[in-house]
Amino acid sequence: MPASLPIDPKPLDHLALRGEGSAPALALRNQTLSYNDLRERVSRLAGWLQQQVPEPGARVASWAAKGELTCILPLAAARAGLVHVPINPLLKRAQVAYILADCGASLLVATAARLTTLVPGDIPVRCIVKNELEVIEDYKSILALKPSERDPGELAAILYTSGSTGRPKGVMLSHANMWLGAESVASYLELTPADVTLAVLPLSFDYGQNQLLSTWFAGACVAPLDYLTPRDVIKAVERHGATTLAAVPPLWVQLAELDWPGETANRLRRLTNSGGALTVDLVRLLRDQFKEARIFAMYGLTEAFRSTFLDPALIDTHPTSMGKAIPHAEILVIGDDGQLAADGEEGELVHCGPLVAQGYWQDAERTAERYKPAPEASVYGGMAVWSGDRVRRGVEGLLYFVGRRDAMIKTAGNRISPQEIEDAALGTGLVAEAVALGLPDERLGQAIHLVVRGASGASDRQEELARKLMIELPNFMQPKKIHWRETMPLSPNGKIDRAALSAELQA
Incomplete structure (x- = not known):
């Protein structure tokens, strides 16, 4: 240490x-x-x-x-x-x-x-x-x-x-x-x-x-x-006199839309959010509903636990910011040249310090992809998590999320591998090719869309495929919609063109 x-x-x-x-x-x-x-x-x-x-x-x-x-x-x-x-x-x-x-x-x-x-x-x-x-x-x-x-x-x-x-x-x-x-x-x-x-x-x-x-x-x-409906959360806040509540954006949307008794809502003194960004409209709804609570917007990744939080005093003036490093975390923005990015320039978020985990269990190859020596500018040194997330730092020192480098789907606070969904679809024997995509969704952050090409003799058996996926995958991995295609678009190197499919579905 x-x-x-x-x-x-x-x-x-x-x-x-x-x-x-x-x-x-x-x-x-x-x-x-x-x-x-x-x-x-x-x-x-x-x-x-x-x-x-x-x-x-x-x-x-x-x-x-x-x-x-x-x-x-x-x-x-x-x-x-x-x-x-x-x-x-x-x-x-x-x-x-x-x-x-x-x-x-x-x-x-x-x-x-x-x-x-x-x-x-x-x-x-x-x-x-x-x-x-x-x-x-x-x-x-x-x-x-x-x-x-x-x-x-x-x-x-x-x-x-x-x-x-x-x-x-x-x-x-x-x-x-x-x-x-x-x-x-x-x-x-x-x-x-x-x-x-x-x-x-x-x-x-x-x-x-x-x-x-x-x-x-x-x-x-x-x-x-373990709540069944968002109203169970209201009852539990009242029953236990809860002062602190952590949630992900889709649950905050549901909670903000409910009719809370004023006394119950005012018991909450702090609301914490991670697993997806808060929108300006959602911040306003939370402010209106929970008048006594401070709102903490946070960013994290399991490989290093938590990286940043936004001072609640800044949530109204900087609602889209990830904030600054939490205690014990050192957060650097590293440009494509391997050097510290200047204010306003996009770079990769690199997390250094004692919150960095020990790597992936029995997986040296994937550990080496994510855990690398800290940049020269790091105070802590040692191993760092190179997140793959693109961010920029404003002149006031606050960080802003730009985008994700990988293809992870982030829905309702869950980070999901597209390949897990694709493997399950292929395993049914009903499809020959499958692509899982995360498309923008107001309530979920991203919604799962599954694009498939049917196997021989199994074209457009959507109900059967959906039924089998319900057996094989947990609820949060279920596609919102399954799209059947006669052919898949291909990129110049012969691979399925995911970007083309995403653009088509969002058109």
């Missing part, structure tokens, strides 16, 4: 030690755990995990909705010397089987209903499978483990994120990455022990997991929520 850091990172499980013992730490559906409760349960679950998987560094996967176990596992696994792999509960068996095999999971904890969807071959050999409810019953009688003294540089978690091509990539996060990320966010959001964070984002998402970690760093309380 660089010597200039203002704090020394600690083992991740020490977050359970931050709050006042009797203060609320975790507001579950049927009970609220104090920090004393949190400490005991982290200790006992860590003991249970160590009994099940004694090998240091083994991967422990969780595939369940938000609740007692999924919230406590990140700290308990860290205390037990294991690596937590949270799997998005919206994923289906094909994606889950890939992640379990790729990370070499030694233990999978999941809900019974999800386990029934798996088939022989989905679970790695020697991987223990446990029902979530059985674990909750068993671990509380286990001898507790004391707080760990682990090297903060050790691997603590692997978060899977889609790549621009191919299968999901496992981003490796150390204790220090996650501890410093929690401290950074708690600091610039100015969280206090009096705050209550309503956690609506998936805990498998770095932005979602940080809802837990930054709140506990501040000694405050987390209220996890």
